[in-house]
Amino acid sequence: MNPARQCFQIKSASVSMTALELYFFDESEFDQSLRDKINQAPGFFRDTPLIISLEKYEGPSSELDFFKIIGNCRRHNIHVIGVRGGTDDQRRLARGASLALLPGGNQRDREISEPAVEDAAGVAAGQNKAQTGPVRSAEQSGAAPARIVSQPVRSGQQVCASEGDLIVLASVQAGAEVLAAGNVHVYGPLRGRALAGIHGAEHARVFCQSLEAELVSIAGQYKISEDLQDNGWKTAVQIQLKDDSLVVTPLDRG
C-alpha cells in the first residue's frame, strides 16, 4: 500500500442519464403519466437517477413543487438528483429542495465537464438535443456500447441495456424480459418479452432467429403473442415501427 495514497480523487465523469422534460406541473397528472411510462418498462426505471429539465417548462414558477415531484418519483424508486435549465426563480426553488443545478440546455457533455459543475455524485449530465414526448424524454449520447449476453436469459430474469443495443447470443426464455434503449438482437429463439427503444427511440428494431415471443415492444408500441402468430411466427424476423405500428419482416428477404 502506498503511504502517500489519497483517500479519494476527483475525476471527471460523463454519464448518460434520463431527463424528464417538464412542460407544466399538475400533481395528479404527473403521477398518472409517470405510472404509464413505468408500466411500459417496469424494470428500467427502478433506482434510476433522473434530472428534471426545465427548458421547456411553460407553467408558472409558483406551481413548481419540487418536493412533490421528488416524492412522486421516490414512490416509484426513481431518484431525482438535479434540474437542468430554468429561470433563476425556478433554480432557487430547486436548490431549496436540495437538488443539484445543471446548466441549461443544448450543450454537450464535453462542454460542461469541468469539475466545477459536477454534482456531489460526480455525475455530469448533459444530453443531446431532446426529443419531445408527452412528459419525459430521454436518449443516450452517440455511441453507447452494446451489452452482450451469451447465456440464455431464463424465465424470471430481466436483462436491460439502458444505453445502446442488447445482443443475446442464446435464447430468451418464456417468462424472461429483455430491454434496450436501442435495438434488441436475439441469436436464438425469442420466447419471452423484448422491448426495444425503451426511451422512445422509434428507429429501434428487434431481431430474432425465431419469433415465439410473449410480447414485442418498440418505443412503447407493442404486440402480444396472439397478434404476432400470423406473420413470421417461429422464423427469423426483424420487427420495426412503421407509421406507429409494428411490422414483422422475414430476415432472409431483408
Added chain:
Amino acid sequence: MARIIVVTSGKGGVGKTTTSASISTGLAKLGHKTVVIDFDVGLRNLDLIMNCERRVVYDFVNVIQGEASLNQALIKDKRVETLYILPASQTREKEALTKEGVEKIINELSERFDYIVCDSPAGIEHGALMALYYADEAIVVTNPEVSSVRDSDRILGILQSKSRRAEMGQDPVKEHLLLTRYNPDRVEKGEMLSVADVEEILAIPLLGVIPESQIVLNASNQGVPVILEEDSDAGQAYEDAVARLLGEQREHRFMASQKKGFFSRMFKGG
C-alpha cells in the same frame, strides 16, 4: 473436497426426493462415500423413501443450532455401506437454515465424503435457495409438461445468479437435465412433451430419462430407493444417470414406446 450436487426443480411433485434417494444410493453403491441432505425443513420426506424414519433422533437444524453433533445426526444406511442420510427437521421453520450454518456443515461433510447430495424443497424460496447455494452441480428434475419446464427454466436462472459460484464469479454450476415420469406412449399421442422438445427449450445436457412406472411408486411406499430395483426400467435408468454423472458415456434408453408382442407379454408378464 466433495462434489456438491443439488437436486432441484422449482416445481413440486416432479420427483426430486425420489431422484435424490436413487442418485445418492447409486453413487454409494459404486463405493463413493456419499451423504444425502434433506433441505425440506418442515416436511421431511427423504427419510421415508430411504426407510430410516424410525431412526431419526437429531436432524439438520439441530446440528446447525449446535444442539447435536454431525455424528449424532447422520444416519447410516442399512443397505449400502458408504451412504449416510442427514434428515430434515419436521418441527422447525425453514428460516432455521442460515447461510453460515449450512456452510459450516457442508464444509465439515466435505472433508469426510466424496459426494454431498442436497435434496431441495420445491419453490424458489429460502429453503430452495439454501439447498442450491453451495452446489457445484445441479440435477434439474423436470417432468415432460409445460409448467414443469417453465419452473426448471426459472431455477436454472437462479442457479446462474444466486449460487455461491455465481456470486463469487467462479465457473458456473454444472447443469444436468433429468427428465422423470416420461411416458413414450403419451408423447406419441401428443399428450406430453418429447425429450427433444424439453432439451430444445432448456438447452442443458441430458443426464437421463426416467420412464413413468408403477415400480417407482411402489418402491417409494416401501422405503426402497428405486435404483435398487435393478430389474426395473426406472432402476436401470437411474443407474445409467449415475454412470453419466461420473463421466461415463451411455446411450439413452427407455425413450421409445415398447410395442409389446404376444411373446414378450407371455414371458415378461406384460
